[in-house]
Amino acid sequence: MKYIVVEQLKTYVVLLSEDGQFYKAADLNYELGQTINNPVLMKNKKSSNLDLKWYEFKNNITMHNFKPILASLALILIIITGFFMVKNYQDYYLTPHSSIVMQINPEIEIILNRKGSVLQLDGKNEEGIIIIDQYELVNKDKTTVINDLIFMAEEMGFINDGDKVTFGINTEKLDLFEQYESDLRENIKETVTEKIKIVIEIKKANELETPTKYQTEITIIITEKETTRKTTEGSQTTTTPTTKPTTSQTTRPPVTTVAPTRAPTTTIRQDDDSDYDDSLYDDSDYDDSNYNDSAYDDSDYD
Amino acid sequence: MQAEHEIVQQVYAAKQENLVADDFIEQYKPFIKAETAKFLKRPIDEQLDDEFSIALIAFYEAIQQYSHLRGSFISFAARIIRNRLIDYWRQMKKHQGVIELDAPLTNEDETTLIDNIAEEKNLTEERINREATLEEIMELSDQMDEFNVSISEIAENNPRQKRTLRACQIAVNTALKDEKIMSQFFKNKKLPITRISNLSHISKKTIERHRDYIVALLIIYSNGYELIRNHLAQVKIVKGEH
Numbered sequence: 001m002k003y004i005v006v007e008q009l010k011t012y013v014v015l016l017s018e019d020g021q022f023y024k025a026a027d028l029n030y031e032l033g034q035t036i037n038n039p040v041l042m043k044n045k046k047s048s049n050l051d052l053k054w055y056e057f058k059n060n061i062t063m064h065n066f067k068p069i070l071a072s073l074a075l076i077l078i079i080i081t082g083f084f085m086v087k088n089y090q091d092y093y094l095t096p097h098s099s100i101v102m103q104i105n106p107e108i109e110i111i112l113n114r115k116g117s118v119l120q121l122d123g124k125n126e127e128g129i130i131i132i133d134q135y136e137l138v139n140k141d142k143t144t145v146i147n148d149l150i151f152m153a154e155e156m157g158f159i160n161d162g163d164k165v166t167f168g169i170n171t172e173k174l175d176l177f178e179q180y181e182s183d184l185r186e187n188i189k190e191t192v193t194e195k196i197k198i199v200i201e202i203k204k205a206n207e208l209e210t211p212t213k214y215q216t217e218i219t220i221i222i223t224e225k226e227t228t229r230k231t232t233e234g235s236q237t238t239t240t241p242t243t244k245p246t247t248s249q250t251t252r253p254p255v256t257t258v259a260p261t262r263a264p265t266t267t268i269r270q271d272d273d274s275d276y277d278d279s280l281y282d283d284s285d286y287d288d289s290n291y292n293d294s295a296y297d298d299s300d301y302d
Numbered sequence: 303m304q305a306e307h308e309i310v311q312q313v314y315a316a317k318q319e320n321l322v323a324d325d326f327i328e329q330y331k332p333f334i335k336a337e338t339a340k341f342l343k344r345p346i347d348e349q350l351d352d353e354f355s356i357a358l359i360a361f362y363e364a365i366q367q368y369s370h371l372r373g374s375f376i377s378f379a380a381r382i383i384r385n386r387l388i389d390y391w392r393q394m395k396k397h398q399g400v401i402e403l404d405a406p407l408t409n410e411d412e413t414t415l416i417d418n419i420a421e422e423k424n425l426t427e428e429r430i431n432r433e434a435t436l437e438e439i440m441e442l443s444d445q446m447d448e449f450n451v452s453i454s455e456i457a458e459n460n461p462r463q464k465r466t467l468r469a470c471q472i473a474v475n476t477a478l479k480d481e482k483i484m485s486q487f488f489k490n491k492k493l494p495i496t497r498i499s500n501l502s503h504i505s506k507k508t509i510e511r512h513r514d515y516i517v518a519l520l521i522i523y524s525n526g527y528e529l530i531r532n533h534l535a536q537v538k539i540v541k542g543e544h
Contacts, residue, residue: 002533004435004439004530004533006442006443006453007439007443007453007454009324009454010324010327010328011324011327011358011361011362012359012362014454014456014457016530016533016534018533018534018535019534020471020519020534021460021462021467022453022456022457022460022515022518023457023460024359024362024454024457024458025359026352026355026356026358026359027355027358028352028355028356029349029350029352029355031432031436032436032439033432033433033434033435033436033437033438033439034432034435035432035435035533040352040355040356040359040390042359042362042363043363044366044458044462045363045366045367046317046366046367047317047366047367047368047369048369051369051370051371052317055310055369055370056314
């Protein structure tokens, strides 16, 4: 193969081969226009473009044009983090996780969230719905809520002395079951009022018997987070109590305003008047220092 | 560290611009000379020693191949030079015992062995030949300047693969036969890529990529350049009608 020297530069020459290719080659004392046979051709290997671009990129990053990139990256990160935070929050706090079914006659399912706070109350039977209607869910602590509900049930006449209140805990996890069980045992008051004591029974929710005597049920749903209060819509029955203590307090409604309608069975004996709150009676004004009874001499009375 | 960084930057600049590369090489000539001397274990003459020229293009190759991920440029370049020189010596060893015909007889005069052996007639013929070729080359170079194409650049963008080479030849042939294209070509001093692509069914991308090469061939094959064309006998291009 013959080559013509078609250009000569400082460090190399350009050769034109017989097959029409141009090559850079070593200038072995060539002259322009010369035809040669044994060239030392230059290899045409180049470093990748990618590498060059990366190098240029590295060198061109200054704080000046880096700032907007940093800023938008940071913003994206914040948004993503925020998204996940909200999601976690929802999953943890707002999702129903477990529930406790309270059976008296009224059966109430208390739906709890992961943390164990009350999310929602569900009336599982008519009486349950009635109670739910009257109860305003403010406090999310399950034992407080349960105590409240028991009290309300008693006031409404659903609970009599010696009645049994069954709690069915509805959760898959054994440790959660045990935790709730001990929580209920410790904190649910057996003494609803002085006269009325209840028997507490705690079971797994799937072991609950549906009471044949009473048809109505309430489900109290306990969920975890402080969400909006939820009470289920109850169907209006004819036995709706007329006067109901619907104060917005979470604790016991004052006794003085109670006027329950009776459930078909026993009446409550009113011998106990310890509940009469006479703190209102203010007799501090009575000043009997004026009673002049010095005239009465009763020292002779034996 | 700072000096190293500067060198890398220079190399990257040299990669992109031939003139910059020339300056850079000029700057490092002493280094290149030293490396060659190291290899040959004797002092080097820039003019006479082929090895030096080879080391020069090796250095050029190093510039093209270097990536900042490969460590220090100097050591990289030294390695490439050494390898090249080894390759060259292996080739030379094949002809061991044979004196290079082009090697100068003495250091004083420039005559070579082959000069002395050759007949006077042949010598003259060859010289005439060379000088005539030189003329053509100069003219070609001038014409190509008008088109903003340099021969050096062609060497970089030459279609090497058979397939692309063939495609370029087809494109050139098609263009040569079309009067409109050729007149437009010479008038505007630009390559009418779209028209050629449409006519020859070669993709625009291919033509674009090897634009310089196609321009050179079009010029060679449309204006005299007999000697060069004779040389290119192996190239399958039909001569244009002129």
